[in-house]
Amino acid sequence: MRGASFPSLTTKIHSKRSVMKSHIFNLRILNKLIALLLTAIIFFVIATPVYAANGAKPHVINAVRSNSVVTLNNQVHRFHTFNLFGQNHIRIRDLASMLSGSLMQFSVDWNSELRIIQLQIGRPYNPVGGELSLRPTNVKTGTFTNTRISINNNEHTLSTIHIGGETFFRTRDIADAMGFSLRWNPESRSITLGAGSLRIEYTTTPYEGPGSTVRLLDPNRPVVALTFDDGPSSNTNLVLDALGEHGVPATFFVLGSRISANSATLRRTANAGHEIASHAWSHRSLTRLSNEQIRTEVTDTSNAIRYVTGITPTLLRTPYGATNRRVEGVLESMGFPLIHWSLDTRDWESRSQTAIFNATMNHVRDRDIILMHDIHEPTAHAVRRIVPALLTRGYQFVTVSELMCYSRITLMPGIEYRHGR
Numbered sequence: 045m046r047g048a049s050f051p052s053l054t055t056k057i058h059s060k061r062s063v064m065k066s067h068i069f070n071l072r073i074l075n076k077l078i079a080l081l082l083t084a085i086i087f088f089v090i091a092t093p094v095y096a097a098n099g100a101k102p103h104v105i106n107a108v109r110s111n112s113v114v115t116l117n118n119q120v121h122r123f124h125t126f127n128l129f130g131q132n133h134i135r136i137r138d139l140a141s142m143l144s145g146s147l148m149q150f151s152v153d154w155n156s157e158l159r160i161i162q163l164q165i166g167r168p169y170n171p172v173g174g175e176l177s178l179r180p181t182n183v184k185t186g187t188f189t190n191t192r193i194s195i196n197n198n199e200h201t202l203s204t205i206h207i208g209g210e211t212f213f214r215t216r217d218i219a220d221a222m223g224f225s226l227r228w229n230p231e232s233r234s235i236t237l238g239a240g241s242l243r244i245e246y247t248t249t250p251y252e253g254p255g256s257t258v259r260l261l262d263p264n265r266p267v268v269a270l271t272f273d274d275g276p277s278s279n280t281n282l283v284l285d286a287l288g289e290h291g292v293p294a295t296f297f298v299l300g301s302r303i304s305a306n307s308a309t310l311r312r313t314a315n316a317g318h319e320i321a322s323h324a325w326s327h328r329s330l331t332r333l334s335n336e337q338i339r340t341e342v343t344d345t346s347n348a349i350r351y352v353t354g355i356t357p358t359l360l361r362t363p364y365g366a367t368n369r370r371v372e373g374v375l376e377s378m379g380f381p382l383i384h385w386s387l388d389t390r391d392w393e394s395r396s397q398t399a400i401f402n403a404t405m406n407h408v409r410d411r412d413i414i415l416m417h418d419i420h421e422p423t424a425h426a427v428r429r430i431v432p433a434l435l436t437r438g439y440q441f442v443t444v445s446e447l448m449c450y451s452r453i454t455l456m457p458g459i460e461y462r463h464g465r
């Protein structure tokens with residue numbers, strides 16, 4: 045729109061109207077353009093999450109956990125921080141606890157009425173329990189938030205990330221708001237905070253283990269879990285290519301019997317960050333097997349997945365979605381929740397990429413688990429269209445475990461789940 049206005053502006057300058065008139069007209073257009081531009085800038089500043097401005101619109105945003113440690117007055121403080129877009133994020137109580145008793149100390153109070161965190165610089169910090177927590181361990185998703193904080197009664201609204209029930213602030217934002225200097229020393233992986241003559245340095249080391257990366261989701265946008273059954277097969281690679289193009293994760297319910305012939309493909313799937321789950325061994329309906337046969341099918345599949353990827357699957361989808369109380373009892377004793385689906389693309393039936401695309405796009409809902417099969421080539425072609433179409437609609441992609449974690453659904457062995465609602 046704005047670009048299209050310029051030629052008409054030029055035309056006006058060369059029109060037969062008086063120079064004065066055209067000047068006024070141009071000024072009016074120019075004013076309008078400036079107003080429009082300002083509105084656009086204000087809109088983008090408000091509407092674009094601050095984090096999105098830091099990268100080339102990544103579809104998958106991970107916060108990476110670090111273990112941080114500082115020795116102050118001969119006391120060792122250990123806490124965890126998160127790195128997001130190369131920026132250190134810290135829990136406010138960890139910072140307060142660490143600086144407690146120093147010249148940089150400050151108090152922290154939560155004003156539940158005003159829903160604001162109140163800090164007073166110079167006041168002693170009052171621990172309220174759960175300080176310097178090294179949680180969370182098994183959290184898989186977090187969200188972007190904004191948090192109101194007042195520092196010596198000056199109010200700020202800061203971009204924060206919410207992970208495992210805790211709010212993490214960008215350390216630099218807090219330092220700026222408090223008037224502390226902050227320096228990142230890449231060689232020693234340490235952060236130096238300063239105020240006056242005081243210098244405090246804490247080092248961060250990458251944390252390895254469960255919860256080392258946390259996928260961040262925008263709570264104002266829908267989420268969906270794509271799932272693929274019956275692989276691994278040669279067509280799985282086409283599905284992985286399609287997902288990889290947009291960097292989105294999915295969950296693969298694999299058949300134990302197919303693993304040894306396609307072990308490289310399964311390894312590739314796991315290395316790309318997708319979730320590997322069990323679909324039992326032979327694709328026989330578990331309802332027709334004895335308890336002992338079910339146990340063998342499930343155990344053998346878990347062992348095969350572990351042998352190839354090092355991952356122990358925690359989710360199971362029964363072949364055909366077939367189940368009964370007896371099957372659920374056996375799976376309960378083995379610790380497996382049953383993960384079925386809320387949207388069946390019927391790709392195994394139609395084998396048509398257009399039909400698969402339409403089945404998905406016409407019926408998709410927030411927190412769906414979508415059923416597809418990575419053994420069919422049309423499915424891979426459909427995925428290539430479905431992923432960008434869902435991204436355009438604002439959908440965020442998660443694995444099944446992430447969907448449940450994000451939806452605060454605690455998975456129980458022997459219980460069937462169809463979605464994250």
Ligand code: ZN
Pocket residue numbers: 273274323327363364
């Ligand atoms: Zn199947």
